[in-house]
Amino acid sequence: MLKKINFSGLWQGVVPPQYIFSHQHFKGVVLDPPNFDPGSWIGAGKALFDPENEQFLLTARPRKAEGKVRGFAANIYRSKNGENFELIVSISKEEVCRKSGLKIHSIEGTQLLKNPLNGEWHFYLSVDTGSEFAWGGVYWETLLLTSSKLEGPWRSKGLVIKNDQSYDAGQARDATIDIIDGRWFCFYKAIDKERRERPALATSIDGITWSKHGVFTIDGTDRLRFLSGSLFAGTNGPLFLGLESEMEDSRVSKNRVVYADEYKIGHGGGSIPNFAAYNVDYRNMNLETIFRTPWQPQSKYEHKKHPLLGYASLVYDPLKNRILTYVEAIDGTLTRQIGLNETVERLLLYETIL
Numbered sequence: 003m004l005k006k007i008n009f010s011g012l013w014q015g016v017v018p019p020q021y022i023f024s025h026q027h028f029k030g031v032v033l034d035p036p037n038f039d040p041g042s043w044i045g046a047g048k049a050l051f052d053p054e055n056e057q058f059l060l061t062a063r064p065r066k067a068e069g070k071v072r073g074f075a076a077n078i079y080r081s082k083n084g085e086n087f088e089l090i091v092s093i094s095k096e097e098v099c100r101k102s103g104l105k106i107h108s109i110e111g112t113q114l115l116k117n118p119l120n121g122e123w124h125f126y127l128s129v130d131t132g133s134e135f136a137w138g139g140v141y142w143e144t145l146l147l148t149s150s151k152l153e154g155p156w157r158s159k160g161l162v163i164k165n166d167q168s169y170d171a172g173q174a175r176d177a178t179i180d181i182i183d184g185r186w187f188c189f190y191k192a193i194d195k196e197r198r199e200r201p202a203l204a205t206s207i208d209g210i211t212w213s214k215h216g217v218f219t220i221d222g223t224d225r226l227r228f229l230s231g232s233l234f235a236g237t238n239g240p241l242f243l244g245l246e247s248e249m250e251d252s253r254v255s256k257n258r259v260v261y262a263d264e265y266k267i268g269h270g271g272g273s274i275p276n277f278a279a280y281n282v283d284y285r286n287m288n289l290e291t292i293f294r295t296p297w298q299p300q301s302k303y304e305h306k307k308h309p310l311l312g313y314a315s316l317v318y319d320p321l322k323n324r325i326l327t328y329v330e331a332i333d334g335t336l337t338r339q340i341g342l343n344e345t346v347e348r349l350l351l352y353e354t355i356l
Contacts, residue, residue, distance in 0.1 A: 015237040017356060019279035019293045022243070022316075022325050026354040028300040032087060032328060033062055033079075033349040038336050041067020041343035045330030046111045046128075046176070047077075048232075049084075049315040056321065058084040059152070060328070061112040061125070067343035070135065072108035076127050078152055084319055084326050085351060090152050098127065101158040102145055107135055110142065111176035111191075111230075111313065117209055118181065122148050124209045125156065128175035138267030138342050141165060142175035144190065146210065159210055163190060169217050170202060171195045176313075180233035181209075182240050187233050187284070189242065192217055201229045203284055220280070220289045229278070232316040238281050245329070246278035246294065247312040260341030269342040270332050275310050297329075303348055305334035311347055325354040 013021075035042040047061035058081040065073045074095050079087035099106050110128040117124055125147040130139035144163035147156040165174045170192035177190040186209045192202035200217040220227065231244010259271035274296045280289035299309040313330040329350050336346040 016234060016241060017325065019243055019277075022327075022354045023277045023293070023295065026325070026327060026352045029326075029351040029353040030085065031303060031348050032060070032085065032351045035347060036064045036066050038346055039066070039068060040338065040346065041065070043311075043330070043345070043347035045311070045328075045347060045349040046313045047315065047328075047349075048113045048179075049317040049326065049328050050114065051084075051317055051319065052116075053320070057082055058087075058317070058319075058326075059114060060087055061114045062349060063109045063112055065108075072130075072137075073110050074108075076109050076112050076125065076147075078114060078125070080152075083321075084317070091154055093125075093147070093154075093156060098129070098145070098147070098158075101147070101156065102129075102160065103158075104129070104131060104145070104161075106130060106145075107132060108139055110139075113177050113179040115179060115181060115186075115209065117148075118184065119208070122150055123152060124148055126162075126177055126179060128177070129161075131161070136265045136267070137262035138265065138269065140172065140265060140267075142173040144175055144177055162210060163188065163204055163212055163214075167192075167214060167216075169194050169200065170214075172197065173199075174202070176228070176230065178229065178231055178233060178242075178244065182233060182235045186212075187240055187282075188212065189229055189233070191228055199226055199228055200224070201227055201289070203287065205284070215284065216287055218287050218289050221291055222288060228312055229280075230313045230315075231278075232314075233282070236281065240282035240284065241292075242278075242280040242282055242289065243316050244278065245297070245310065245312050245314040246276040248273050248276075258340065260339045260344050262342040267342060269340070270308050270311055270345050271340045272308075272312075274308070275312050299331075300352075301331070301350060302335065303331050303333055303350055305332040305337055305340075308332050308340055309334075311345075323356045325356065327352040327354070
């Protein structure tokens, strides 16, 4: 939940995204990757506050390149202050395969929510379901695990967002999912067979069965974008806050990126992501720009030219009246080249005091 605050009448509605961005400062490293070898990452998750236990929850996928391990688990952490986290559970890729009955090459973006009807936890995993191994993965879908306790046991509900439409025939993954006024909203990365990438929308009343609504336009124009962040209840409807990455076709990109195989799937070589905010006109499938500006790195842990991968999650901290922004950063000191198996990535925390 993003606190509604009017700052003594200066502004109305939720905290202006312009204020969040202009007043944020680097707080620290939240999670380190499994090791500091090339291709080792941590992040691509969701942060949320659990008021019942007055704790923060955070998900992440650890990844390693050596041995073709790739995304090898889906982790859930807890924290009392939103800064120092301890691991609750790690669900291995092999366990996910057993539970789902699927052959999965890798795990990527994760989302965690609590079902308001029965209190069950929903853990959404982006999984590489391609028929053959490819660095980066060609075909991705979204799998759902559920459990009454964070510690498990976790049960598979199967693939709930599949690549079954023309616009997501390649990938339906890396979701941003939140519940607003009882309705489940899911922004996800939709990639067609030509590798054109756009933000798409699915909605649900139970978090299990999803209805797809197509891809968004941005200010009425078709744009190739990847959005990752959080959704909040704004006075004009759902509000997206997070990162926006302008996507390039890796086959014609002019950026110097090291490709891992013949599929030429790029990584980390796009332009600097934007911190962005949109009003979500989901009835007309259009995102209306509120604010957009290039990300401004403030730490030594961010590459000067390519600071962030593009994954983000924002959460309101009611204990200290602040906004916490978690971003997956490409480390500038440990990353020698930009590429799928070249970067080292940490999870960083930025803070905005209200």
